[in-house]
Amino acid sequence: MEEESAKLHLSVDCTVFGFDGNRLQVLLIRRIGEFGGLEFHDMKLPGDLVRGVEELDDTARRVLAELTGLRNIPLVQFHAFGSADRTRNPKDVHWVEYAHQAHVKRIVTIAYFALVKIGKSIIHDMEGTEAVWIPVDELPSLAFDHDKIIAVALDYLRTFASMDPSILYDLLPRKFTVTQLRNLYEVVFGSKLDPANFYKKMTQMPYLTALDEYEQGVSHRAARFYRFDKNKYNKSRL
Amino acid sequence: MEEESAKLHLSVDCTVFGFDGNRLQVLLIRRIGEFGGLEFHDMKLPGDLVRGVEELDDTARRVLAELTGLRNIPLVQFHAFGSADRTRNPKDVHWVEYAHQAHVKRIVTIAYFALVKIGKSIIHDMEGTEAVWIPVDELPSLAFDHDKIIAVALDYLRTFASMDPSILYDLLPRKFTVTQLRNLYEVVFGSKLDPANFYKKMTQMPYLTALDEYEQGVSHRAARFYRFDKNKYNKSRL
DNA sequence: GATTGTTATTGTATTCAATACAATTTGAAT
DNA sequence: ATTCAAATTGTATTGAATACAATAACAATC
Numbered sequence: 001m002e003e004e005s006a007k008l009h010l011s012v013d014c015t016v017f018g019f020d021g022n023r024l025q026v027l028l029i030r031r032i033g034e035f036g037g038l039e040f041h042d043m044k045l046p047g048d049l050v051r052g053v054e055e056l057d058d059t060a061r062r063v064l065a066e067l068t069g070l071r072n073i074p075l076v077q078f079h080a081f082g083s084a085d086r087t088r089n090p091k092d093v094h095w096v097e098y099a100h101q102a103h104v105k106r107i108v109t110i111a112y113f114a115l116v117k118i119g120k121s122i123i124h125d126m127e128g129t130e131a132v133w134i135p136v137d138e139l140p141s142l143a144f145d146h147d148k149i150i151a152v153a154l155d156y157l158r159t160f161a162s163m164d165p166s167i168l169y170d171l172l173p174r175k176f177t178v179t180q181l182r183n184l185y186e187v188v189f190g191s192k193l194d195p196a197n198f199y200k201k202m203t204q205m206p207y208l209t210a211l212d213e214y215e216q217g218v219s220h221r222a223a224r225f226y227r228f229d230k231n232k233y234n235k236s237r238l
Numbered sequence: 239m240e241e242e243s244a245k246l247h248l249s250v251d252c253t254v255f256g257f258d259g260n261r262l263q264v265l266l267i268r269r270i271g272e273f274g275g276l277e278f279h280d281m282k283l284p285g286d287l288v289r290g291v292e293e294l295d296d297t298a299r300r301v302l303a304e305l306t307g308l309r310n311i312p313l314v315q316f317h318a319f320g321s322a323d324r325t326r327n328p329k330d331v332h333w334v335e336y337a338h339q340a341h342v343k344r345i346v347t348i349a350y351f352a353l354v355k356i357g358k359s360i361i362h363d364m365e366g367t368e369a370v371w372i373p374v375d376e377l378p379s380l381a382f383d384h385d386k387i388i389a390v391a392l393d394y395l396r397t398f399a400s401m402d403p404s405i406l407y408d409l410l411p412r413k414f415t416v417t418q419l420r421n422l423y424e425v426v427f428g429s430k431l432d433p434a435n436f437y438k439k440m441t442q443m444p445y446l447t448a449l450d451e452y453e454q455g456v457s458h459r460a461a462r463f464y465r466f467d468k469n470k471y472n473k474s475r476l
Numbered sequence: 477g478a479t480t481g482t483t484a485t486t487g488t489a490t491t492c493a494a495t496a497c498a499a500t501t502t503g504a505a506t
Numbered sequence: 507a508t509t510c511a512a513a514t515t516g517t518a519t520t521g522a523a524t525a526c527a528a529t530a531a532c533a534a535t536c
Binding site: 415416417433434437438441453456457458459460461462 | 481482483484485486487
């Protein structure tokens with residue numbers, strides 16, 4: 001039993017979503033090149049092993065900063081993935097053993113969740129890896145069980161957003177139109193919404209402030225820009 | 239780094255709630271006696287280390303069966319607790335090392351959540367431990383960070399129940415009165431509800447079937463018993 | 477046996493949010 | 507000037523949530 005646990009490892013993976021005005025995207029790490037004698041050309045979630053006495057939340061922050069350059073992003077733990085056959089693919093095991101000089105048998109990972117404005121700048125070039133946005137409906141095959149993790153994260157996003165829709169504003173740019181907001185709702189919840197009713201409902205909200213700016217260069221009536229006011233939102237929830 | 243991870247252990251703890259018609263209760267393991275030279279007289283959540291290649295969900299089921307006798311209870315993972323200072327108390331470490339003959343430095347635990355009808359029979363006597371129901375508002379001091387785990391579980395219960403109140407019927411006996419149901423809502427959500435409105439709202443529901451049985455021996459008008467019909471409930475959600 | 481206290485159950489009215497859908501406005505392209 | 511598409515405004519209907527008064531029923535007490 002001691003032998004078994006000696007090969008037990010703990011990692012953290014971050015599932016970061018963005019929204020381009022049209023589709024949901026996930027932030028993935030592409031690895032290309034030769035590592036320890038094997039050729040890699042695939043994608044994975046940003047993640048790493050937890051260090052000695054490092055707190056899980058700290059690992060998540062570190063991983064995201066190191067691999068994508070994103071800092072000060074609220075990260076929330078949402079699920080642990082511990083199936084023994086996560087390490088079914090020898091290539092995934094090789095990758096970890098190469099990076100950490102450790103014999104790896106089983107890796108339990110704690111998955112974290114975050115939402116960011118897709119405009120934030122991302123690190124693109126590292127030694128052999130780069131961070132890229134990929135639409136969730138066009139995912140390639142991924143390392144480990146990262147496809148499952150993303151599926152659970154999407155579910156978590158829907159659940160979370162249905163309880164507190166204000167998190168959706170983390171996905172939008174600072175200035176946005178009501179139509180962009182509606183598109184986001186439709187993408188996240190997978191349903192069509194009546195534009196007129198949605199418009200009235202939203203512009204009534206005390207925490208949406210209308211700006212004196214309008215869309216440019218659209219071949220129809222230009223939409224007004226709005227801004228989300230977090231302070232007013234928090235006050236409106238008492 | 240290898241040395242560190244050799245002392246990393248993974249466990250599962252189960253947070254099981256019950257309802258006595260009046261208050262929420264948690265199922266705890268009381269440990270009394272001398273184990274490996276130390277006197278114990280305290281309480282903890284039912285939990286254990288994960289074995290070699292055991293799936294997390296399986297560990298949760300096993301732990302619950304072994305320590306409380308409960309079987310076939312739906313268990314849902316809700317959070318991982320991994321702070322390095324979970325093992326701050328030497329007594330807790332001693333307990334694990336005594337039971338598993340392993341040197342323990344850090345234990346990351348995956349916490350599971352379950353709701354059961356409090357009438358279910360529980361194992362009461364084991365070697366040195368017994369399972370007991372304790373009201374959540376009268377918790378004694380607990381091993382590890384189990385008080386925190388219970389707090390997060392309570393939060394999860396509220397969140398979960400507000401999205402899908404049907405889980406609350408897992409806490410009630412097969413036959414219950416509308417008032418018992420209302421008490422449960424009030425305890426879980428921490429607010430008072432209008433008895434008349436609550437009554438109408440609930441008895442309208444197609445999935446609550448009125449029985450031909452009434453309360454006995456109460457010094458006021460006897461309430462009717464109802465039963466929750468899971469099939470009708472599922473159909474009513476299309 | 478009538479009265480009282482307590483909770484269950486029924487009745488009624490009001491307010492507010494959600495939804496449907498028609499009508500109007502406006503910027504750019506033709 | 508006309509047309510197109512989407513933004514914005516208007517109006518009406520429905521149904522759920524809430525307040526609160528009124529009635530029913532059981533056991534204990536007078």
